[in-house]
Amino acid sequence: MQKKRIVSMFMAGLMTLSLFGCGSASQPAADTGSASEPAKQEATTEAKTEEKTEAVAETTSEEPISLNMWCIATESDSNRHSYEAAIADMQANHPEINFTWEAFENQSYKTKIKAAVSANEMPDIFFTWSCAFLGDFVEAGKVYCLDDAYQNYKSELPEVMLGNSTYDGKHYGVPLTMNIVGLFANMELLKEVGYEEIPGTYDEFIACCDALKAKGIIPFGCAGKETWCVTEYLESVIEKSAGADTLNDIFLGKSTWNNQDVADAVDTFQSLVTNGYFDPSGIGLTNDEVKNNFMAGKYAFYMNGTWNCADFAANAEFFPKVKVGEFPVINADKSKLGQLIGGPSDTLAVAASSPNAERAADYAFELGKLICHYGYLDGCGLPAWTPYGDTSSVNELTQTVAGIVAGADSMVLFGDTAMSADSANTYLSYVDQVYGCLLDGSQFIEGLAKDIQ
Numbered sequence: 001m002q003k004k005r006i007v008s009m010f011m012a013g014l015m016t017l018s019l020f021g022c023g024s025a026s027q028p029a030a031d032t033g034s035a036s037e038p039a040k041q042e043a044t045t046e047a048k049t050e051e052k053t054e055a056v057a058e059t060t061s062e063e064p065i066s067l068n069m070w071c072i073a074t075e076s077d078s079n080r081h082s083y084e085a086a087i088a089d090m091q092a093n094h095p096e097i098n099f100t101w102e103a104f105e106n107q108s109y110k111t112k113i114k115a116a117v118s119a120n121e122m123p124d125i126f127f128t129w130s131c132a133f134l135g136d137f138v139e140a141g142k143v144y145c146l147d148d149a150y151q152n153y154k155s156e157l158p159e160v161m162l163g164n165s166t167y168d169g170k171h172y173g174v175p176l177t178m179n180i181v182g183l184f185a186n187m188e189l190l191k192e193v194g195y196e197e198i199p200g201t202y203d204e205f206i207a208c209c210d211a212l213k214a215k216g217i218i219p220f221g222c223a224g225k226e227t228w229c230v231t232e233y234l235e236s237v238i239e240k241s242a243g244a245d246t247l248n249d250i251f252l253g254k255s256t257w258n259n260q261d262v263a264d265a266v267d268t269f270q271s272l273v274t275n276g277y278f279d280p281s282g283i284g285l286t287n288d289e290v291k292n293n294f295m296a297g298k299y300a301f302y303m304n305g306t307w308n309c310a311d312f313a314a315n316a317e318f319f320p321k322v323k324v325g326e327f328p329v330i331n332a333d334k335s336k337l338g339q340l341i342g343g344p345s346d347t348l349a350v351a352a353s354s355p356n357a358e359r360a361a362d363y364a365f366e367l368g369k370l371i372c373h374y375g376y377l378d379g380c381g382l383p384a385w386t387p388y389g390d391t392s393s394v395n396e397l398t399q400t401v402a403g404i405v406a407g408a409d410s411m412v413l414f415g416d417t418a419m420s421a422d423s424a425n426t427y428l429s430y431v432d433q434v435y436g437c438l439l440d441g442s443q444f445i446e447g448l449a450k451d452i453q
Contacts, residue, residue: 065356066098067363069348070113071127074103076288078310079177079371079380086370090363097363106287107226114421117142122351124360125367129417130164130173130347136421137349138167144350146171149361156369161344161384164413173347174368177381180342180411181232182306182324182401189217189300198325202240205328209277212300220272221290221299222435224283227428228416229290230435233303234269235341235415236327241265243331244339244410251418257448261334263441266434268330273437283436303327305342306401309379313395324397326404338409344384345417423452 073083083103091099102123104112109127116122117137128134137143150157150171157175165173185198193211209219223229239247242261249255250262272278279299282290287304291311294302295318302308312322329335348364348371350357369385376383377391379398382405416424430448433439439447 062096062359064096064098065359066100067124067354067356067360069099069101069125069127069367070109070116070123071101071103072106072109073127074105077103077106078307078378079375081310082371082374082378082380085374086367089370090367093366094363097359099363106228120353122353124354124356125348125350125364128173128347128349129345129414130175131345131413131418132420132424133417134165134173134347134349135167138172142352143172144352144354144357144361146174146350146361146365149358149365152362153365153369156388157365157385164344165347165349173349174364175344175384176346176348176368176372177307177375178342178344178346178384179306179381180340180401180405180408181236181303181327182308182404183236183327184294184302184304184308184312184322184324186294186297186300186321187323188321189297192217198323200328202328202330208300209272209275213276218279218299219277220282220301220303221279221285221293222282222303223285223287223290224432224435225285226287227432227435228414229287229304230431231415231428232305232341233272234266234431234434235412236303237269237272237330238262238265239339239341239412240327240335241268241330243334244412246334248410248412248418251412251415253419253423253453256453257445259445261331263445265330266441266444270434270437270440273435306382306398307375307380309395309397309401310375313379313397319395319397322397324400324404336409338407340405340408340411341414343411343413345413346381419452426451 071083073079080103083101087099087101090097113122113126113128116126117140120142122142128137134143147170150162161175161178162171162173165171165175183198187196189212190196190198190208193208193215195208195211199205199208212219220233222233235247242259242265246255246259246261250257250259279285279290279293285293290299291302291304291308293299295312295315306324309324313319326337326340329337348368350360350364354360372383372385373388375381376387376398377393379395382398382402412418416428419427427448430439430444434444
């Protein structure tokens with residue numbers, strides 16, 4: 001019962017939450033369904049399931065086709081099981097469709113899918129991030145519009161969740177789960193220096209890091225080989241220093257990077273590095289290596305997406321030691337608790353060039369719903385779709401994240417997703433240099449103001 005209440009709070013809160021992110025995405029339609037009444041929707045799940053079963057029976061008589069998909073659910077990815085389980089269900093429900101899929105590592109996939117779009121050699125269905133990342137493909141005319149297919153699923157998928165993949169009033173993406181950047185803590189290590197909870201203020205947080213360092217415990221690990229991991233730290237520091245509105249407006253191109261509050265925040269982040277709070281070997285490590293080090297007890301803190309709740313919960317030895325919270329406020333005059341980095345981003349889309357685009361669209365919605373369902377049960381993220389069935393197995397970390405999101409003030413989508421491809425690449429290059437201590441805050445904002453806006 002407690003878990004259902006948490007989900008109810010999350011879905012209700014999301015309807016009023018400021019989901020910052022896409023400048024080109026239209027605002028959701030006023031009628032977003034009754035996601036604030038999940039109990040009512042759960043009561044109708046059985047009837048909907050029966051309707052879907054009838055629909056499946058009809059589709060199995062259609063002419064056999066082949067569909068292929070690209071995604072990032074590699075063997076080591078937290079979402080792997082949810083994809084495997086969802087695809088197994090789809091293959092059982094749709095024997096008339098020969099479905100194949102390939103998974104690629106996050107960073108390399110961004111290059112691969114962009115190249116495929118440019119060469120018009122896209123798979124039928126592809127994983128993408130929403131906002132400007134998908135928007136660039138939509139603007140190029142390479143993505144199939146999902147408006148017609150969405151009509152069959154709108155009672156289960158609140159339209160507010162499609163805001164980040166809606167362009168000029170048309171829907172182009174199927175949202176999966178949503179996540180935020182979480183501050184994960186190994187409480188066993190924190191207790192060694194006298195902390196029973198994750199520090200709630202920035203001063204307490206720094207004092208904790210100093211105590212950890214004095215005891216020979218590395219406060220943070222961060223994967224320098226994958227720059228998006230560095231942004232999980234830097235963007236949180238900027239948001240909790242300059243405020244969510246400021247960071248969001250910069251990401252959307254509404255404001256210049258030449259902002260002193262941002263420069264100060266970059267210097268704050270860099271001081272965490274130069275003060276020895278970060279593992280110096282992290283600059284040459286991958287995210288998997290850093291995460292494994294965190295679970296092995298090498299670091300006290302790990303800032304990354306809340307999809308990691310699944311891997312942490314699956315580790316019986318580590319799970320009792322870990323808690324998740326929110327990065328503390330640095331400048332209370334500009335920011336406050338509840339301003340988060342993240343939001344609905346993970347998305348499936350359909351290539352306009354697919355010879356079976358219409359059927360691929362229906363397949364993408366059905367598959368997306370199942371990936372969301374299994375991903376939520378596994379703890380890979382919060383549901384973009386209305387939860388259904390027995391959710392009692394959802395782990396405590398994910399429940400905590402749901403509570404954080406339910407009480408959120410606003411969300412700023414990840415910078416390399418919110419910005420256009422060219423701007424994102426430039427931004428990531430500067431972030432690399434900040435982590436390597438090659439640029440300070442002033443050089444960061446001046447360079448980005450010159451190279452982006």
